[in-house]
């Protein structure tokens with residue numbers, strides 16, 4: 242992706258769907274065939290669906306949007322997002338514009354190391370067993386890599402083995418063996434599951450125990466992504482509140498989510514509005530990402546916020562996010578689902594790590610959008626406008642009628658389907 246292109250596209254949301262699709266097609270150099278995929282004319286077909294899951298009976302579509310204004314490590318991105326909830330894409334684009342004023346996002350990520358778990362039971366001596374695994378580590382790593390596969394060919398594979406005795410359990414002591422496995426550009430679930438299944442008999446031989454489960458962990462805390470950014474206080478000023486007051490209120494909202502699990506859950510839900518939308522758009526496993534994110538949020542024993550917000554020495558707002566993000570750009574649905582491949586193309590993605598860093602930046606921006614609204618005018622204003630829009634469309638409004646119906650219902654304070662229908666009828670007759 243070239244640095245000359247700017248994702249700061251003002252009034253993008255005011256253009257028609259066809260115009261927006263054309264901007265994105267030009268941005269990512271999409272062929273006519275690829276553009277047809279975006280419009281759902283040539284997307285996932287029934288026979289592809291039939292090969293993806295069992296008992297397939299059809300296809301379930303969701304809106305694909307594009308968030309504008311993202312500047313991440315000095316590079317511009319248009320970010321594809323799949324989501325059914327109104328306001329999310331507009332809010333994150335607006336937040337990305339504010340971060341842009343502070344120089345954009347700075348991101349980083351860990352090497353793509355996944356954890357595979359082997360549960361060993363009925364051990365004659367748990368400490369002797371742990372010692373046997375430690376002293377045979379190199380042999381076990383070599384054996385895990387023996388099965389090969391494309392990840393090993395691309396320079397990934399087994400990196401380390403760790404042992405975790407858990408002494409007090411309702412079924413007695415158990416030894417948990419962790420295989421740390423570099424999955425390169427894949428999410429890597431298949432590779433890691435194959436590797437732990439392959440190692441299990443060897444672990445039984447070495448320990449004299451019995452292996453029960455052999456499966457990856459979705460708490461991928463060796464594979465985290467981080468994003469940080471600054472927003473100049475003056476950018477947060479509005480008619481009702483000064484920039485400094487807004488910074489203070491947003492920091493207060495952030496602290497609320499750090500100390501209270503009830504608030505942290507909703508706060509993190511807002512973060513995942515953005516992250517899941519990118520994860521789904523790129524054909525990744527959002528349940529895996531969700532479970533990892535929430536487990537990580539509770540890592541010190543209390544469920545807390547995944548972001549931090551503070552005022553810097555210049556009085557500006559700063560925020561950061563860190564969470565496990567096991568995302569792939571090869572394998573799984575990433576290349577099978579035609580729209581997922583296109584989402585990666587629109588992003589100009591080169592590596593799985595780059596994708597996870599973008600998702601982290603989106604999570605941070607989405608969180609800012611939510612807590613800024615909550616800490617200032619509240620979110621119902623914007624939501625009611627979107628709700629009115631949906632009602633107008635459901636009532637049959639089209640083209641510029643939609644905006645007129647919405648405006649009238651908001652001015653009258655009556656946002657109801659019957660009123661929308663009556664207005665459409667008045668306008669049409």
Ligand code: MEV
Nearest residue numbers: 507508510511514611612
């Ligand atoms: C709604 O989908 C998400 C929010 O509730 C997030 C939050 O409260 O921070 C607005």
